[in-house]
Amino acid sequence: MNQLALNDLCRDFNLSKEKSELLASRLQERGYLESETKVTYFRNRSKQFEQYFSKTDDFCYCNNVNAMFAAFGENHNSDEWRIFIDGSKYSVKAVLLHKGNKEPSIPIGHSTKVKETYETMKELLKLIDYSSCNWKICCDLNVVAILTGLQGGYTKYSCFLCLWDSRADEKHFTQREWPKRNDHVVGKSNVLKTALVEKKQRYFSNIAHKTRANEKFCQSFSKKSGK
Known part of the structure; x- marks a missing residue:
């Protein structure tokens, strides 16, 4: 061999x-x-690829995506890749995913010392030089809200797509259409901070929520069966 x-x-x-x-x-x-x-x-x-990654006190990240792709023998086309961003109370990660799943995923940012907050996402996007690549961002609702600059917690206008009123209980089962969230003005409609990315660059992925829903279902099933 x-x-x-x-x-x-x-x-x-x-x-x-x-x-x-x-x-x-x-x-x-x-x-x-x-x-x-x-x-x-x-x-x-992995020594030949170490030069394309750097460390700060909180993050390990790719400092030159184009050069890393060149080392792989590939041309980097940002239209063919999407960046998946996810986090929790203890970590944050960013991974490049190929649109057609023809190429392996590439981790370009990771931390186990921070949690998903507005400041963390802002620093991560700056470190990986997101502005020069402008990948489409794939994430869950929590990250979407952070990238949009929405106020966290139980707020009146919590949706990033429309002005759905969470306090109008009498309309939740009768009103099917709500006004679109067209403008993004800080201090209005629970917009707390400036959006980190353009609206067209982000979209919601239900992968994480499907996984969590399955976990909850299995937990409830286990309780009902007495196991």
């Missing part, structure tokens, strides 16, 4: 550096590797 075949095998099994080296060592002991194949190759397999 030559080096390329061994690399493909480790990638197919999704092995870490340590496990890849362990597998290569076992194969070498049994004589399955060619003499030119290096067992220690995996120790530095």
Whole structure:
């Protein structure tokens, strides 16, 4: 087995550096590797890409997306990629997703020291130089609200698409159409801060909410069954 075949095998099994080296060592002991194949190759397999990533006190991020794509041997076309941004109380991440799922996903920003807030998203977009790429942003409702600059919590106008009134209980089951949220004025209709991205650049992804809904369903099912 030559080096390329061994690399493909480790990638197919999704092995870490340590496990890849362990597998290569076992194969070498049994004589399955060619003499030119290096067992220690995996120790530095990511070294050529380290120059395209930087660290701050809170973030690890890609400092040059175009150069990183060039290192992959690919041309970066922002129209063919979307950036998925998600976060929680403990972490934030940003991943590039290919539109047709023909290319693997590429993580370009990550932190385990911050939570999803307006200031965090603003810093993340600045670090990855979002303004020069302008990918379409794929995210859940929480991140959409943050990127839009809406006030958090139980507010009167919480929707980023229309002026749905959460306090008008008597209209929730009778009124089907609500005025569109056409303007974005700070201090009006629960807009707390300036929007971080243009309206046309963001859209809601229901992947995360489907996952959470399935988790809640399974939890309720477990309680009902007494398990």
